[in-house]
Amino acid sequence: xxxxxxVLHVHFNDSLADSDHITCxxxxxxxxxxxxxxxxxxxxxxxxxxSLSQNNISLPSKIAHRSCTVKYEMGPQEFELRDAxxxxxxxxxxxxxxxxxxxxxxxxxxxxxxxxxxxxDCAHQxxxxxxxxxxxxxxxxxxxRFGSDVIAIVQCIIPVPVLLPVFTTAMHPRQSLPSTSQSSxxxxxxxxxxxxxxxxxxxxxKSFSHTGSSVSHQL
Numbered sequence: 001x002x003x004x005x006x007v008l009h010v011h012f013n014d015s016l017a018d019s020d021h022i023t024c025x026x027x028x029x030x031x032x033x034x035x036x037x038x039x040x041x042x043x044x045x046x047x048x049x050x051s052l053s054q055n056n057i058s059l060p061s062k063i064a065h066r067s068c069t070v071k072y073e074m075g076p077q078e079f080e081l082r083d084a085x086x087x088x089x090x091x092x093x094x095x096x097x098x099x100x101x102x103x104x105x106x107x108x109x110x111x112x113x114x115x116x117x118x119x120x121d122c123a124h125q126x127x128x129x130x131x132x133x134x135x136x137x138x139x140x141x142x143x144x145r146f147g148s149d150v151i152a153i154v155q156c157i158i159p160v161p162v163l164l165p166v167f168t169t170a171m172h173p174r175q176s177l178p179s180t181s182q183s184s185x186x187x188x189x190x191x192x193x194x195x196x197x198x199x200x201x202x203x204x205x206k207s208f209s210h211t212g213s214s215v216s217h218q219l
């Protein structure tokens with residue numbers, strides 16, 4: 001299209017449009033300087049690509065979504081936490097805004113009841129331990145101002161359990177023991193006896209004498 005303004009000119013049919021800035025000031029040939037359309041020094045990114053590079057728009061950072069909580073029945077700890085937070089609400093509202101504000105608007109000026117309920121729900125599931133957690137889970141505008149007091153109350157009544165580190169002992173590879181089976185031992189050949197009388201292996205002179213006597217006895 002060669003120019004981005006061309007689409008607008010064609011859509012609104014600017015070529016047939018008449019400007020009435022001349023009628024505002026007939027004494028001036030250029031018409032009224034206030035009503036006259038002003039020509040921009042920068043047309044578009046096609047004609048002036050370098051002129052628009054300085055107008056960088058930074059995208060907003062992503063907002064952390066709060067955690068999902070499940071339904072539960074409040075126990076003694078949750079009721080104790082509610083009483084402590086309500087007492088803190090009243091005390092802090094009186095200290096910061098005065099008795100008149102406390103009487104007219106209630107302790108919700110310091111901390112809305114919805115934020116108080118959310119703190120109890122998150123404390124039940126141990127999701128709040130820092131001011132950043134409080135800000136993320138409640139979206140409370142006064143989290144930075146009063147967050148340290150609220151965290152101290154929560155940790156006193158429903159503390160976050162501390163997980164102890166688990167140490168594991170590495171298993172050493174078992175060394176193979178030398179085999180004691182007969183198959184691993186070398187077989188030593190037994191030396192044949194030698195006869196001292198005749199010098200032939202396989203018998204001795206004693207065994208030959210016994211054999212000879214037995215033969216002569218049979219005869």
